[in-house]
Amino acid sequence: DIQMTQSPSSLSASVGDRVTITCRASQGIYNYLAWFQQKPGKAPKSLIYDASSLQSGVPSKFSGSGSGTDFTLTISSLQPEDFATYYCQQYNSYPFTFGPGTKVDIK
Amino acid sequence: EVQLVQSGAEVKKPGESLKISCKGSGYSFATYWIGWVRQVPGKGLEWMGMIYPGGSNTKYSPSFQGQVTISADKSINTAYLQWSSLKASDTAIYYCARDTSMRYWGQGTLVTVSS
Numbered sequence: 001d002i003q004m005t006q007s008p009s010s011l012s013a014s015v016g017d018r019v020t021i022t023c024r025a026s027q028g029i030y031n032y033l034a035w036f037q038q039k040p041g042k043a044p045k046s047l048i049y050d051a052s053s054l055q056s057g058v059p060s061k062f063s064g065s066g067s068g069t070d071f072t073l074t075i076s077s078l079q080p081e082d083f084a085t086y087y088c089q090q091y092n093s094y095p096f097t098f099g100p101g102t103k104v105d106i107k
Numbered sequence: 108e109v110q111l112v113q114s115g116a117e118v119k120k121p122g123e124s125l126k127i128s129c130k131g132s133g134y135s136f137a138t139y140w141i142g143w144v145r146q147v148p149g150k151g152l153e154w155m156g157m158i159y160p161g162g163s164n165t166k167y168s169p170s171f172q173g174q175v176t177i178s179a180d181k182s183i184n185t186a187y188l189q190w191s192s193l194k195a196s197d198t199a200i201y202y203c204a205r206d207t208s209m210r211y212w213g214q215g216t217l218v219t220v221s222s
Contacts, residue, residue, distance in 0.1 A: 001169075034208045036152075043215050044144075044152065049208035087152055091207040095168035096142070098152040 002026050002090050004099035012107040019075040021102045023088035028068045032092035035064055035073045038101075039084045047086075048073065078104070109133045111141075111203055111213035118219045119193050126189035127216045129203030136184040137161035142209060143177060143188050144202045157207070158186060193220045 003026035013019050023033065031051035036044040046055040048064035051071055061076040075082055083106055088099040114128040129141060142157035156167035160179035167177070179186040186203060198220045205211040 032208075034210075036209070038152075043202055043212045044204075044209075045212065046208070046210045049206075049210055055210055089152075089154070089209065091209075094166050095156075095170070096154040096207070098144075098154060101151050 001095055002029060002093060002097055004088055004090055004097050006086075006088060006099040006102050008102060009100065010103040010105070012105055013078050014107045015078055015080060017078045019078050019082075019104060021073045021086055021088075021104075023066075023071040023073070023099050025069045025071075025090055025092075029090045029092035031067045032090055033064070033066065033071050034089045034091065035062075036087045036089065037082075037084045038087065044087065075104075080106075109205065109211045111205060111211055113201075113203060113213040113216045116217040116219070118221070120222055121195055121220055122192050123220075124189070124191050125193055125218065126187050127201060127218065129186045129188075129213050131184045131186070131205065134205075137181040139205050140207050141179065141186040142204050142207070143175075143186075144204060144209075145171075145199045146202065146215075147199045155188070155201075160184075160186065193218075195220050195222075 005024045007022045033051045035048040038044040052064045085101045085103045110132045137160045140157045143155040145153045155171045158165045158177045160181040176189045200215045202215045203213040
């Protein structure tokens with residue numbers, strides 16, 4: 001199985017901050033990488049697919065980059081509604097696997 | 108508009124069987140993979156498996172192979188996740204999602220297994 005790691009596991013940030021979350025795959029996955037946002041009590045929401053494609057309806061402050069084994073999710077200017085947990089997921093090979101999540105909370 | 112609507116919360120006893128559903132609308136149901144994801148309360152997301160409704164091709168995570176069955180009925184645009192004998196450790200929220208990249212999600216079904 002491909003193992004996904006995320007760093008940091010949690011971070012505290014202020015409104016307006018630029019935030020970057022890193023996701024690393026244990027082996028190359030080309031660009032078959034998605035990012036999700038989950039708020040407490042809610043279903044996950046797709047933000048990015050194919051490593052850098054913005055899901056329809058998602059604001060452009062979210063961006064993704066990377067290929068192979070190293071990927072990043074960037075939030076350009078953190079807003080109150082962005083405080084949540086973020087997960088990456090690889091869908092290059094079965095079984096598809098998620099990262100452990102990065103919790104973003106208010107400083 | 109793509110929508111996935113899941114069946115309601117369930118409370119079951121250990122050893123009982125269960126089948127939960129995920130109904131798709133707003134797209135051609137048979138031509139997109141549907142996956143299932145488990146989330147134990149307070150924990151992360153676990154990919155369980157997925158099905159291609161058009162051909163019933165199914166893939167399972169080794170962690171869930173033999174523990175659950177994924178199926179679909181394309182005539183009613185519905186995918187299913189079922190257990191033949193529930194355990195307390197199956198208590199979790201189960202989500203369905205469309206595409207290999209999981210771009211659209213259902214609202215989740217809470218399954219509680221308790222004696």
